[in-house]
Amino acid sequence: MVRRERKRWEDIAVEQIGRREARTAFYRDSAPKMTLNGVWNFLYLEAPELSPEGFMNKEISKEGWDQIDVPSVWQLRGYDHMHYTDVLYLFPVNPPFVPTENPTGIYKKTIVLDENWIKNDTILKFHGVDSAFDVWVNGVHAGYSKVSRLPSEFDITELVKEGENDITVRVYKWSDGTYLEDQDMWWMSGIFRDVELINEPKNSILDCAVEGTLDDSYKNGILNVSVKTKHNVTLTWKLEKDGQIIAEGECRTEEKKANWSENVGEIRPWTAETPELYVLTVSAGEHEVQVRTGFRRIEIIDNNFRVNNTVILLNGVNHHDYNPKEGRCVTYEQTKADIVLMKQHNINAVRCSHYPANEYLYDLCDEYGLYVIDEADLECHGFEWTGNYKWITDDPEWEKSYVDRSVRMVKRDRNHPCIIMWSMGNESSFGHNFRSAAEAIRELDDTRLVHYEGDFEAEVSDVYSTMYTRLKPLKEIAEYKIKGDKPHVMCEYGHAMGNGPGGLKEHQELFRKYKRLQGGFIWEWYDHGIYTEENGYEYYRYGGNYGDFPTNGNFCIDGLLMPDRTPSPALAEYKQVIAPVEVTKVPGKYREIQLKNYYDFRNLSHLELRWWIQAEDQTVQEGRITELAAKPQEAQKIQIPYVPFEAEKNVDYYLNISICEKEKTLYASAGHEIVRAQFPMEIHSEVLEERPQGEALKVTEKEGILTVQNEKITVQFHSVFGKLLSVSADGREFLTAGPEMSVYRATIDNDMYKKEDWMNKYFIQKPCEQTEYFRYHEKEDCVTVEIGKYFGCYNQSWGFICDYEYRVYSCGQVKVTLNAKTVQNGKEEPEFLPRIGVQMKGNRELQNAMWYGRGFGENYVDSKEAAFMGIYKSGVDGMMTNYVYPQENGHREDVKWFSIGDGKNAMLCMMEAPLGLNLSNYTDESLEKAGHAWQMEKAENVIIHLDYKHSGLGSNSCGEEQIERAKVKRQDFSMAFTLQMIEAGTEKETAKKKYLD
Ligand code: GAL
Ligand code: MG
Numbered sequence: 001m002v003r004r005e006r007k008r009w010e011d012i013a014v015e016q017i018g019r020r021e022a023r024t025a026f027y028r029d030s031a032p033k034m035t036l037n038g039v040w041n042f043l044y045l046e047a048p049e050l051s052p053e054g055f056m057n058k059e060i061s062k063e064g065w066d067q068i069d070v071p072s073v074w075q076l077r078g079y080d081h082m083h084y085t086d087v088l089y090l091f092p093v094n095p096p097f098v099p100t101e102n103p104t105g106i107y108k109k110t111i112v113l114d115e116n117w118i119k120n121d122t123i124l125k126f127h128g129v130d131s132a133f134d135v136w137v138n139g140v141h142a143g144y145s146k147v148s149r150l151p152s153e154f155d156i157t158e159l160v161k162e163g164e165n166d167i168t169v170r171v172y173k174w175s176d177g178t179y180l181e182d183q184d185m186w187w188m189s190g191i192f193r194d195v196e197l198i199n200e201p202k203n204s205i206l207d208c209a210v211e212g213t214l215d216d217s218y219k220n221g222i223l224n225v226s227v228k229t230k231h232n233v234t235l236t237w238k239l240e241k242d243g244q245i246i247a248e249g250e251c252r253t254e255e256k257k258a259n260w261s262e263n264v265g266e267i268r269p270w271t272a273e274t275p276e277l278y279v280l281t282v283s284a285g286e287h288e289v290q291v292r293t294g295f296r297r298i299e300i301i302d303n304n305f306r307v308n309n310t311v312i313l314l315n316g317v318n319h320h321d322y323n324p325k326e327g328r329c330v331t332y333e334q335t336k337a338d339i340v341l342m343k344q345h346n347i348n349a350v351r352c353s354h355y356p357a358n359e360y361l362y363d364l365c366d367e368y369g370l371y372v373i374d375e376a377d378l379e380c381h382g383f384e385w386t387g388n389y390k391w392i393t394d395d396p397e398w399e400k401s402y403v404d405r406s407v408r409m410v411k412r413d414r415n416h417p418c419i420i421m422w423s424m425g426n427e428s429s430f431g432h433n434f435r436s437a438a439e440a441i442r443e444l445d446d447t448r449l450v451h452y453e454g455d456f457e458a459e460v461s462d463v464y465s466t467m468y469t470r471l472k473p474l475k476e477i478a479e480y481k482i483k484g485d486k487p488h489v490m491c492e493y494g495h496a497m498g499n500g501p502g503g504l505k506e507h508q509e510l511f512r513k514y515k516r517l518q519g520g521f522i523w524e525w526y527d528h529g530i531y532t533e534e535n536g537y538e539y540y541r542y543g544g545n546y547g548d549f550p551t552n553g554n555f556c557i558d559g560l561l562m563p564d565r566t567p568s569p570a571l572a573e574y575k576q577v578i579a580p581v582e583v584t585k586v587p588g589k590y591r592e593i594q595l596k597n598y599y600d601f602r603n604l605s606h607l608e609l610r611w612w613i614q615a616e617d618q619t620v621q622e623g624r625i626t627e628l629a630a631k632p633q634e635a636q637k638i639q640i641p642y643v644p645f646e647a648e649k650n651v652d653y654y655l656n657i658s659i660c661e662k663e664k665t666l667y668a669s670a671g672h673e674i675v676r677a678q679f680p681m682e683i684h685s686e687v688l689e690e691r692p693q694g695e696a697l698k699v700t701e702k703e704g705i706l707t708v709q710n711e712k713i714t715v716q717f718h719s720v721f722g723k724l725l726s727v728s729a730d731g732r733e734f735l736t737a738g739p740e741m742s743v744y745r746a747t748i749d750n751d752m753y754k755k756e757d758w759m760n761k762y763f764i765q766k767p768c769e770q771t772e773y774f775r776y777h778e779k780e781d782c783v784t785v786e787i788g789k790y791f792g793c794y795n796q797s798w799g800f801i802c803d804y805e806y807r808v809y810s811c812g813q814v815k816v817t818l819n820a821k822t823v824q825n826g827k828e829e830p831e832f833l834p835r836i837g838v839q840m841k842g843n844r845e846l847q848n849a850m851w852y853g854r855g856f857g858e859n860y861v862d863s864k865e866a867a868f869m870g871i872y873k874s875g876v877d878g879m880m881t882n883y884v885y886p887q888e889n890g891h892r893e894d895v896k897w898f899s900i901g902d903g904k905n906a907m908l909c910m911m912e913a914p915l916g917l918n919l920s921n922y923t924d925e926s927l928e929k930a931g932h933a934w935q936m937e938k939a940e941n942v943i944i945h946l947d948y949k950h951s952g953l954g955s956n957s958c959g960e961e962q963i964e965r966a967k968v969k970r971q972d973f974s975m976a977f978t979l980q981m982i983e984a985g986t987e988k989e990t991a992k993k994k995y996l997d
Pocket of ligand 2: 086087183184
C-alpha cells in the first residue's frame with residue numbers, strides 16, 4: 001500500500017506544467033506589456049486542500065476574501081508568521097514531502113483585454129513566486145511552476161478572450177522545491193516579484209542568445225547570435241554603439257532558428273572598469289527586440305582567470321534581495337541605489353547570493369560595471385545537520401530539479417556581459433546532481449566559468465572557491481599547497497555582523513600579493529532587519545522577535561548597510577582597503593609619495609590628486625596635481641610641491657592626499673573621492689612652559705573624604721576606597737567618578753565565541769579594585785595623592801598591581817598617572833582581553849564632545865584605514881554607531897585630547913601619549929543587556945573609557961578571529977592624562993599649551 005501519494009507540490013518529477021522554455025529577458029521588446037502588479041483579491045488558507053470549491057472560476061464569491069498587494073510577501077501583510085533560520089528547515093527532513101499544514105494563498109484578478117490585444121498572443125509572466133504555484137485562466141488550468149527566484153511564463157493565448165478575464169494563482173508556501181531553497185534568510189512567501197502580460201506578435205522572436213567575445217588579438221569583437229522564432233521569418237539585425245551602426249545583416253530562420261557569427265572589427269571591450277555596451281536590434285517585421293551586449297572574453301590561462309587576457313581581482317560583496325518594509329520584495333530604484341553605492345565604494349563585483357536577482361540587477365551591472373557571479377536558486381543546508389548532507393544532492397531522482405535551476409538561470413541571464421561565473425548554488429554538499437548541472441551549464445554556455453563553493457575538491461568547478469578561510473590556510477592556498485592549481489576566490493569573507501569586520505586589510509594584502517588568489521566577496525550587503533513601529537519606537541526586528549523558534553536571532557543582521565541603508569563604518573573601511581589606488585610615502589624623501597595603480601584596465605588619467613597640509617584642523621597649504629598616468633599595476637612617484645614652512649609650536653602637521661575623479665561619472669559627481677591617505681609630518685616643535693600658579697591649595701580630610709581645593713578647583717578622593725571621587729570647578733561637578741580599571745567591553749557579535757569564557761569563566765565584567773595604600777604630599781602649588789590598588793575580577797588569579805598618582809596643581813589642572821604591573825598567580829586566564837584601560841564618569845550635562853584623534857567615524861585597531869587624525873566635534877550620542885543589535889561601538893583610536901562641554905564650560909582631557917576613547921550615554925552593561933536600541937537605558941553620567949589598548953573587531957562571528965596585533969594581551973602598562981576645566985571654545989588653544997612637570 002502506498003502510504004502517501006505525492007501531491008503536485010511534492011512531486012519532484014513535475015518541474016512544471018505548461019511553462020514555456022526559459023529565455024532571455026530582452027533589454028527592449030516592441031511587444032506591448034501590461035503590468036498585473038497592484039491589488040489582487042486574496043484568500044489565505046492553512047492548506048491547499050481547504051480551497052473553496054470552484055475557486056478558479058470567475059463566479060466564485062469573494063466573501064471573506066481580503067486584498068493584497070502584488071508584489072509582496074504575505075508574512076508582511078499580516079498572514080502566516082515571520083520566521084528566520086539560517087540553516088534549519090521548519091519541518092521534518094522527509095523529502096520530497098512537506099507539511100500538511102501548508103500555508104496557501106489564492107490570488108485572483110480580473111483583467112480586461114481589448115480587441116487589438118486579442119489579435120496577438122498572450123503570455124503571462126511571473127518574475128518570482130515563493131515557493132510553487134498553479135495558475136488558472138478563466139477557470140482553466142494554465143500551468144504549474146516552481147523555483148521561487150526565476151521567472152515562469154505561460155502562453156495563455158487559447159485561454160483568454162476579449163473583455164474580462166479572470167486569473168487565479170494558488171501559491172504554496174511549502175513544496176519539494178523548498179528543500180532546495182534553504183538559504184539563510186527569512187522564510188517568506190507569495191508573489192513577491194512583478195507579474196505581467198506580454199502581447200506577443202504572431203510572428204515573434206522568442207529568444208535571442210548573444211555572445212560578444214574577442215578574437216585572439218583581444219581587439220576585435222566577435223558577435224555570435226542565435227535566435228528562436230515562433231514561425232520561420234526573415235530577420236534583419238544591426239549592432240549599434242552610441243547610435244552608430246557597427247554591423248548589420250539579414251537572414252532567414254530555418255526550423256524557426258537562425259545563427260550567425262560576425263567579426264565586427266575593432267571595438268571597445270567591456271570590463272567592469274570600462275562598461276562599454278553595444279546594442280543588438282533584431283527585427284522580425286512586426287516584432288523587434290533589443291539585447292545589450294559587451295565584448296569580452298573570460299578564460300583561464302596559466303591557472304588564473306582573466307578578463308580580456310588580464311588577470312583581475314574581485315573586490316566584491318554578496319547581495320541578497322532585501323527591503324526593511326517589504327522583505328524580499330525590492331524595486332528597480334532600490335537596486336539601482338545599491339549598485340551606485342557599491343560603485344561609489346570601489347566595489348567591482350557582486351555575487352547574487354544565493355539565487356538569481358531581478359532581471360534589472362544585471363542590466364545595472366552591465367551598465368555601471370560590476371562583475372557578477374550569478375547563482376542558482378539552490379541551497380539545502382539543513383541536510384548538513386541530519387548527518388546526511390548529500391542525501392538529495394547525490395540522489396539522481398533529484399537531478400532534474402538541480403539542473404533546471406541552473407539551466408533556467410543561464411537561459412535567462414546569458415546575454416549579460418557582467419556575468420563572469422555561473423554558480424550552481426550554495427551549501428548543498430556535492431554529488432551527482434552538481435556534476436550534471438555543471439555539464440548542462442557548459443553545454444549552454446562555455447564562455448564563463450562554473451563556480452560552486454560546495455564542490456570542495458573543485459572537481460567540476462573552474463575556480464576553487466572557499467568561504468571564511470582563515471588567513472593562515474588562505475596563504476597555503478595562495479602558495480598552491482592546497483587543492484590543485486585552480487584559481488581561488490573567497491565567495492564569502494569578512495562577516496559584516498554588528499560591529500566589524502576588522503582585518504580586511506590583511507585579506508586584501510594577501511589577495512594582492514598572491515597570483516592564485518583572485519579576491520573575494522564580503523558577507524554581506526544588508527542587515528536584514530524588519531522595520532517595526534511599536535510604542536513610539538522605530539526599530540528593526542530580527543529572528544526571535546516574532547516569537548519564532550528555532551531561530552538564529554540576529555545572524556541576519558550581518559551587512560555593510562544598516563536596514564535603513566546607512567552605510568556602516570565597515571563599508572568606509574572596505575572602500576579604503578580595496579581602493580584601486582594605493583598612496584604611500586617614499587621613505588627618506590620628505591615630499592615624495594607613490595601612487596600604485598590597482599586598476600586592472602585603466603590608467604590613472606581620469607583621476608587627480610588633491611593635497612593639503614593640515615595643522616590639526618587648519619589647512620595651511622594646498623594644491624592639486626592633475627597629471628596622473630600610472631598604468632594598471634604600475635606605480636608613479638609624485639613630488640608634492642609644498643613650500644617648506646616653520647612649524648607653530650606644539651602643533652602636529654599632516655600631509656593629506658585625496659585621489660578624486662576629475663569628471664562626473666555615471667555614479668558619482670566630479671571630485672568624488674576614491675581613496676584618501678594621511679602622513680604625519682616630522683616637523684613638530686615642542687615647547688614646554690612653566691605651569692602658571694594659582695591660589696595655594698588647601699587640603700581637608702573628613703570621614704574618609706580628602707578634599708583638595710582652591711578658588712579654581714575642588715578635587716575629592718576617598719582615602720578608604722582609594723579613588724578619585726570628583727572634580728569640580730566654579731561649584732559645578734565635571735567629573736563625577738575618577739578612573740577605575742576596565743578590561744571589558746559590551747560583547748560585539750564578533751566576540752560571540754569568546755563571550756562565554758570572558759563573562760562566565762573569567763568574569764571580566766566583574767572588576768574589583770582593592771586599596772593597598774593611600775597617601776598624599778602637600779606643596780603650595782601641587783598636592784600629590786598616591787594610591788595603590790590591586791585590580792582583578794571575580795575568582796581570578798590574574799590581575800594588575802596599580803599605582804595611581806594624582807597631581808592637583810594650583811592652576812586647576814589635575815594630572816593622572818597610572819602605572820600597572822600585571823600578575824598571574826594561577827594558570828587560567830583569557831587568551832586576550834577586550835580592552836585594558838580605565839573608565840570614568842562625566843557630568844551628564846556635558847554633551848558636546850570634541851576630540852583630536854582618529855575620526856570622524858568609529859574606528860578600531862584592525863579597522864581604521866578610513867579614519868584620519870583630526871579635530872572633530874559631535875554630540876556624545878553622535879559618536880555612537882547605532883547597531884541594530886546593541887553592542888560596543890563608537891571607539892576612537894589614537895586620541896591625543898578630548899573634551900566634553902555644555903556650550904559654556906568644558907572638561908578637557910589631554911593625553912601624555914595617545915589613548916583609545918569611548919564617550920557614551922550608555923553603560924557597557926546596558927549595551928550588553930539590550931536587544932534593541934530602545935531597550936538601552938540612558939546612563940546617569942557620560943561614560944568615559946580611556947583605553948591603553950582596545951582589541952580589534954575581527955570577523956569571528958563567521959571567520960577569522962582578531963589578528964594577533966589586534967588582540968590585547970595581559971601586560972604591564974602606563975597611561976597619563978591631564979584634566980582641565982575650561983571655557984567652551986578654548987579647547988584647541990588650551991590643548992596646545994604644554995607644561996614642564
Ligand atoms: C555562509 C552562508 C551564508 C550565510 C553566512 C552567515 O555559510 O553561505 O548564506 O549563512 O554563512 O551569515
Ligand atoms: Mg546556509
